[in-house]
Amino acid sequence: MAGEEVILLSVYPSMFSMRVRIALAEKGVKYELKEEDLTNKSLLLLEMNPVHKKVPVLIHNGKPILESLIIVQYIDEVWHDKNPLEPSDPYERAQARFWADFIDKKVFDPARGIWATKGEEQEAAKKEFIEILKILEGELGEKPYFGGETFGLVDVALIPLYSWFYAFETCGNFKIESQCPKLVAWAKFCMQRESVSQSLSDPHSVYDTVLFLKKMFGIE
């Protein structure tokens, strides 16, 4: 569309930024990617997200949209002609939103616990993390995607986590695939989509970031 200006403020290893990049790629939207340094936030970021000062931020024709799932829904609505991410039926849509919300509420605290803690605390985080993944496996069932036959909101919400699996497994000394084979199979299937494989950060780069964060927070 002529005269469209789309900018994404992003941070490479951020799972939330990856969600937005996947959505933009699914829709074939041309955009400018601005990589933020969270230890030295740009004036643009502070101006566009004064409330939380966080990424990702989508700036569409000068107007900021905030919070990764809200951004994905916005992208889906504005560029609605291609690859719809939310189901068209209101009930199915409500189910997708429920599960996206579940992921946001339940996954990230134990995930953080795996790399940011040790000993008993870390074991508890690993246990909780696997429990949550198993619930998600239950919801996935035999479907190729959480969205059924089509790649959708819940897939977008969850798949960036896969790029962090190597870091979790290395920090936590465990193998996610052995406990959640269906979920890992789903992740590998999603990786066959160009939008996903091009948007997910390299697992080794993610691990390097985790090591950096551990150093910064004084975690062994």
Place this chain on the structure above:
Amino acid sequence: MAEEVKLFRTWSSGYALRIVWALKLKGIEYETIFEDLTNKSPSLLQYNPIHGKVPVLVHDGKPVCESLVILEYVDETWKHNPLLPQDPYEKSMARFWANFGDDKLMKSIWQLFIAREKDQDVAAVEALENLKLVEEQLKGKKFFHGETIGYLDLAFGWFADFVSILEEIMSLKLVDGERFPHLSSWIQHFMDAPVIRDCWPPRDKMIIKYQVMREKYLAAATPK
């Protein structure tokens, strides 16, 4: 077409109240099932196995959970008297501020509510900062939605009631008319709006409930 709409709620849940308001504003007939969360019904656990919480809307046998998700479902299913903005950007802002209300604002108000006297000043700082941000959103508007009540007003509805309860129990003024003229005005308009005003839970019961809760928290925090 005979539709069956059921709402699982408790007498005091601000989250469930959002749905009560939405259904009433849209004139939808529904059956209420009051839950005792210390003794959850098998139906509730069947309809919301993941969280076991209220509210749950059951429409023709199919459950929808999480109040903000339910609000959007109600708005999309019964399209008259729309609650959410039509414009995608305005919609994304409404969703953002609803999340802010539930995450940051609610947490900071609660932290103030359960703070020991010596910690109240510190707790108040964050609460007041968050209130200032919400105050900004109301500039030039009667309601968050504009001239009429919408999604974001319903999302913040719990706040309109809880503020006065907190102020009474703690004997302090949190949302004063001078510092927060727009928020004060919104509270007055919202508390007394048609449909909204008929649904508030009994105030005396709410005061007792929250007083008891606060005392429990304060007792737990006090070093023995």
